[in-house]
Amino acid sequence: MTISTVLKHNYAIISEAEWNQNPDFSRYSEYGLILLRDAKDAIIGAVWEGRPGEMIPVGIASLQMLEEDAEWDRYSVWIFTDPYRNILGWIERESLYRFLCHFYKTKKEFYETVLFSLPHRVTVIDGNSLICFVNEQEIQARGMAKNQIIGKRIHEIDKESSLERLLSDREKKTVIRLTDNKRGIYTQTNILKDGTSIGAIQVCWEAEEIEKIVMNLEAYTSLAQDLKAVFDLSYDVIYVSDGEGMTLRVSSASERLWGYKPEELVGKTVYELEKQGVFKPSITRLVLEKKDKVQTIQTTKTGKRLMVVGIPIKDEKGNIIRVINTSRDITQESRLQAELEAAKSIMQGYKQELEQLKQSAWKNDRLIFKSEQMRNLVTLAGKVAEVDSTVLILGESGVGKEVIASFIHQKSQRKENPFIKVNCGAIPENLLESELFGYEKGAFTGASKDGKRGLFEVANEGTLFLDEIGEIPLRLQVKLLRVLQEKELVRLGGTKPVRVNVRIIAATNRDLKEEVQKRAFREDLYYRLNVVPIQIPPLRERREDILPLALHFIDKFNREYNRNKMFSPEALEKLQAYKWPGNVRELQNIIERVVVIAEQQIIEPRHLPETLFHAQNNSNGISVSTIMPLDQAKELVERQLLAMAKERYGTTTRIxxxxxxxxxxxxxxxTRLGIR
Structure with missing residues (x-):
């Protein structure tokens, strides 16, 4: 029976203030003990089911105190803790007494068994010179029954004995003398307690036994020399502990790997050394907890990484009596592995970025614009590029959100690192998590046996562009928020956080405020993303940019398809008049189409898609679709032009x-037309 088998665990811990507000033990009927703590979380007392109406003091004891003469009658209830001050359980004083009675009785029986097992004659006397113990060898040597010896004075059994002389000594004393027949020796030692001899013990060694001991001693000495040579010359650290985690022996390599000499470690527990940070985790502790062989990576106070194997040595009953560890320095190997992984990550990022560049190289061309809106927008983007703030780019589909994101990256200090683009709406929901955050090996059926880095890790030290951010499902928005806040992520199927240093640029054509109100988008994530919002106006609101973009695209596709096409003035007028609901992307696609399809060198209006003409004929533009007096038509055109210009530019000087x-x-x- 051990103390852990009798400890009770039905306790609760509450604050003293909470108890004082309602001191009713019946509220905690499932508990036998209520521990009360103060404002600093220190246990200051308890309420016990044995005395539920009052707060009583409690004793706090460690397992080591069982070996000491503690004042167990001082408290009605005792709490026992482990070496880390964690509570193991509680016990009433009466139950503790019963346990201690059994505990000390067991120890007494153990020590008697030890003395009985010695291959020598053993006699023990108490402080009154009365014989209180003899083993079987002594009984046989005396030729008497045990009851004829126990309780008798030592001089009644051995008139020549000098054992009782040691009882008057107040210091430890050992006497060695020859037996009467000169064929053995007596070893006599007094038993001290608090400076008083409370007894003495005598061990008789026969000559034959002494000779055997000398021979064994020589063998052990030779073996010890061999082991010392192994310890001193071993490149690895060899670490030996007992079954309680006490350090017994350490090889000299400990100074090189841990920065501590062997003598600085011997005599200390692995729990103490782990707490001091000498090594982490303690392999000996893991072996003692698992009761089996352990192999894992250990880090040291000096920054080393060690591969450690811990092996338990057990007795015939299966109890661990020794733990032997061997530690190999793998710091250099780990560093090389980390560099290799980093190189793989960078290579993967560059590879993906290169592939994206091949597929959409035009998007990284220089920015093409003429309008005042775009000039202000590009100025803002240039300023934002100088810092690492999160950017949210807003605008309709096709306005060039990805172009602005790429522009910000190329103008930033991260331009030499990856720029990774991902369309959150184009990846199935069940794959999006693994694509963004990666996964560990075996995370799901079909997962790579080596695991996979997510795009956050691939973009490390660079920029990650999250297009269509409004399409991310709510459950993944939580993980994305953690990356933004904590700069770390956990791979799918993993438990270890991975630190990342990524600049986030998000984009959407949705109204995220409205999505937040609909509870389709997290409000906290919205504010995390919306640090610097950039609103890209649609092409219809910046018509000055249509012609420069059209000329840029026709030049680009002429070079790409080896053509020499150009627009007629009438075709350019049609392009200028169209409202472009698909924005820049639609303009690019139409120009690519006419460059490929038109047979003539000059692109006329008839080469353009009919949708441009249909849209213009049904628009509120300046074109006139019915017959009217010329003056009336002129006034109508002036009214529409001035109203449009007033709304867009504001000041009469700019108009x-x-x-x-x-x-x-x-x-x-x-003033004349009454335009406001």
């Missing part, structure tokens, strides 16, 4: 500049 007239003319016409 006059765009329309190519004097500022006074603009002011006069706006």
């Amino acid at each position: 006059a500049e765009v329309l190519g007239v004097n500022q006074s003319t603009v002011s006069r016409k706006i």
Whole structure:
């Protein structure tokens, strides 16, 4: 029976203030003990089912105190803790007394068994010179029954004995003398307690036994020399502990790997050394907990990484009596492995980025614009590129959100590192998590046996562009938020956090505020992303950019398809008049189509898709679809142009500049036409 078998675990820990508010033990009927703690979380007392109406003091004891003369009657209830001060359980004083009675009785029987097992004659006397113990060898040597010896004074059994002389000594004393027949020796030692001799013990060694011991001693000495040579010359650390985790022997390599000499470690427990950070984790502790061989990586206070194998040595009853560890320094191997993994990650990032560049190389061309809106937007993007703030790019589909994201990356300090793009709406939901965050080997059926890095890790030290961010499901939004807040992630199927240093640029054509109200998008994630919002206006609101973009695309596709096409003025007018609901992407696709299909060198309006004409005929543009007086048509055109310009540019000075007239003319016409 051990103390752990009698400890009770039905306790609760609450604050003293909580108990004082409602001191009713019946609220905790399932518990036998309520521990009360103060504001600093220290246990200050308890309420016990044996005395539920009052707070009583409790004793706190470690397992080591069982070996000491503690004042067990001081408290009605005792709490026992492990070496880390964690509570193991509680016990009433009466139950503790019963355990201690059994505990000390067991120890007494153990020590008597030890003395009985010695191959020598053993006699023990108490402080009154009365014989209180003799073993079988002594009984046989005396030729008497045990009851004829126990309880008698030593001089009644051995008139020449000098054992009782040691009882008067107040210091430890050992006497060695020859037996009367000169064929053996007596070893006599007093038993001290608090400076007083409370007894003495005598061991008789026969000459034949002494000779055997001398021979064994020589053999052990030779073996010890061999083992010392192994310990001193071993490149690895050899570490020997007992079954309680006490360090018994350490090889000299400990100074090289751990920064501690063997004598600085011997005599200390592995729990103490682990707590001090000498090594982590303690392999001996793991072996004692698992009761089996353990092999794992250990880190040291000096920054080393060791591969350690711990092997338990057990007695015939299966109890661990020794733990032997061997530690091999793998710091250099780990560093090389980390560098290899980093190189693989960079290579994977560059490979993916290169593939994306091949598929959409035009998106990294220089920015093409003429409008004031885009000039201001690019200026803002340039400023944002100088810092690592998260950017949220907003705009309709096809306006060039990815182009702006790439521009920010190329202008940033991360431009030499990967720029990884992922369309969150194009990847199935069940694959998106593993693509973004990666997975460990065996995380799911069909997973790679080596695991896989996610795009966050691939983009490490670079930029990750999350297009269509509004498509990410809610359950993944939580993991994305953690990456933004903590700069770390956990792979699918893994438990170990992975640190990442990634700049996030997100984009969406959705109204995320509306999505937050619909509870389709997390509000906290929205504010994390919306640090620097950039709104890209649609192409219809920046018509000055249509012609520069059209000329840029026709030049690009002429070079790509080895053509020499050009637009007629009438075709350019049609492009300029169209509202482009598909924005820049639609403009690019239409120009690519006419460059490939048109047979003539000059692209006329008839080569353009009919959708451009249909949309214009049904729009509210400046074109006139019915017959009217010329003056009326002129006024209608002026009204529409001035209203559109007033809404877009605001000031009459800017409107006059765009329309190519004097500022006074603009002011006069706006007043006359009643435009507000």
